[in-house]
Amino acid sequence: MFAENLSRREFMAAALVAGLISGCSRRGSYFGACRPPQTQSLVYLLGAEPETLDPGLTTPSFESFIIPTMFEGLVTVHPQDCTPMAGIATHYTESHDHVSFAFFLRGHPQPRGFRLANTDTLVAQFASRHCQQDFGRGRTSPPDHIPAKWSDGRPVTAHDFVYAWRRVVDPESAAPYASYFYYLLNGEEIHLGHRPVEDLGVVAAGDFELVVTLRAPSPFLLQQISHRVFAPVPAHAVRAARLLGAEQRWTDAERIIVNGPFRLHRWSPYDEIVVRKNPVYWESGLVRLDEVRFWPTDDGTVAANLYKADKAYSMPGERLPQVFPPLLAGMKDFHTGPAFFTVYHGFNTRHPPFDNPLVRYAFNMALDKERIASVLGAARKPARNLVPPLPWYPKLERLEMDIDGSRCDVLAHSPQTARELLAKAGVDPRALRLELSFSNIPHSRLVAEMLQHQWRVELGAQVDLRMLEYKEWIETNTRLVYRGITEIGWWANYLDPNTFLDLFTAGSSHNWTGWFDPQFDQLLISANAAPSAADRTALLLECERRLLEAMPIIPLFFNSWAYLQKPFVRGMEQNPLDIHPFKYAWIDPNV
């Protein structure tokens, strides 16, 4: 079944790679050579050419690996567990109603409130074995009263943040991530052109204090603002480029001004992006790499070849084509790990037969998700619910519903019950011609063929597969013109159930099912305003339960990261968001 479902291109790659791997390597060995380079130069394989290096205009692509090397926001993320750590801010205070935050930036003479974790924390965590790697390498964090600096020597101030955030939310900028600022007071109204940007809920209270006011309580704010779109930009550099008539040219190598651990040395499209150590970075003493070379390679097989030939040393968690993980399993430099990433399929709930919840339950219950996850391999786990496992969030494994007087767990795999539900709904699946839309990205066809097969065998439903080119797939989903079912997935940016549940609120642009429920929206607002963590957890769970009761989606599997990394690359740990602060990375020549 595995081989039957491969695309022609994948099959060819599989045949070649299988021959190569089986011929020259065994379980417990390495995939290719492992000779550490003599310099601190890390070669990292990207999936695609970035559209921009401007943090404010960043797009949902592999820029997530490059931009944070050059621009640092108020907070960064822990290299292992992705919790917030001190970036440009060292401390913060929070109002009692959780809608107002004050951030104290590096350089503030008297910071107050909660102290954010920093390198000292990492050193302590390594000593207590909480961290698997010595990210801090025994160093102490620099004093908080010394301001962080832009690469041209100017201090990074709260005004830079105000400028950057207003610029993103300004509709004139057409920033793809502007909706992230809807959590701020007036963010949505400004982006829709109803208010001036000056009304955004962010003000500078002096050079080193930033006051942020939210629209509603958002306990995940600290995590969310670690996203690259919240990084400051140097107003003077952007304005200078604008005067030349090309605002976005401010990120050209000869003009760019950065505040992160690395600065741009060269950007040669489709060839390489080279960033080199920034000597004026506030924690430059911790940075051991002299440079990171990012190589954009669209083709995952090419990426694997470059890795095998010892030309590249590491890659993102979703870079390898589907054929590789089974062949690489057991090799020392092949790693898999859980991702905070759910793959699910959406129903078009506006049209029959999926306007009927009983039909949606039936199509969910007919699927053997264990089988799907095992075929895909690479540590993927079957999903009964939407939110991937979190240590503090209970997993919703069962959902008993009362259907015509009988109890039924609608999250379970039960083809017999699925057939009964269809009968109760008065739907003859053999009379249906359904369509399953999916995009031309890796894995999608294989998953779609498995779904088609299982629905045909278990329900007798005829499902036509419709592979759409990416832009067409987006258009089809956002306009809700697909007929039947569509493939969706969500790769979260922060570790909180809100990132998944928020997708299904009425205002979400990613709610591609046509389903919305005012009570669901209200529950989510209440959860985020809950007075205690326990109350919030209970309400979030209630929220997810309400979503699954309506079942506008079929949660399919929790995705995983599967990647190759040379053993001499240190300080880069697997984590659920696949975020790697390169400032902690180094090359160990003694491995």
Added chain:
Amino acid sequence: MTIATAFAVLTLLFFLVRMAPGSPFSTERNLGPVAEARLRAHYGLDQPATQQYIRFLASLAGFRISDRTWRPWPDFGQSIHFKNRSVNSLIVQALPVSLVLGASAYLLAILAGVSTGSALANDRHRWKGGFVSAFTQAGLFVPAMVLGPVLVLIFALEAGWFPPARLEWAWYSGHWKIPTVRSAALPVITLAAYHFAYITRLFRGQLRETMQKDFIWAARARGLSPSRVFRRHALAEALVPVLSYSGPALASLVSGTIVVEQMFAIPGLGNYFMQAAANRDYFLLLGLSAFAVMALLLANLLTDIAHALLDPRIRDA
């Protein structure tokens, strides 16, 4: 006639790319109606299609209607995907890479093809002819997407003689880059294989036919040596069909080869073409297409000139 065909192709392409489902601004992150409207206005996509078409035609002639300026070369406008980059600058950036690779592949194909073809035309051993015939058949029918990975597997990953992908630069100055022979070897061979096979068969067949012509017998009767007969009399005539084939082949090679550039992660025009289509970057797509059409026109012109130089019948006509 050729210019009319090019005009028709570009016109068709102009309307086809706009009819393709999905917009340049469709992303998983909704831009919002106000921001999207402003972007459309910025790129002139809010204007009627006829106005956009007139603007496109004017840009081909170097006119920029928005600021009423003219340059003696086409101005394809701004790329939508690569923010604030002009299509011209992207072509200038990628062209040298495709040009060096394409020209190298073309030279390899023509030198190897003509040499092999002439060697075979004179050879009387049937088994050698059969062997080379099978070899060139394989060159014609094994696509680059198979040949490339096989070469990578054997010569890069197993033998370690060449890098499996990417070009390493021996020299560069501005946009002009010369790759190392080692890094360019596999992509050039992959690119050249088909053309080598085709040219070999074409040249061999034509040379055999030429060698039977009266003027060749006359030259031999005058006591000229076989090599002199070949160089002075047969070669020029046998090269005519090769030249006819070479014009479009050279144009296609230097204007970007999507499969090989993707396979070897080469930053050439083919890569841009593919991304422009996937991202609905109308201006980049049309600019690259117009460039490819111009390259074809130029190659055909050069072919005609070369024909005239080689064949006195054409020159006199």
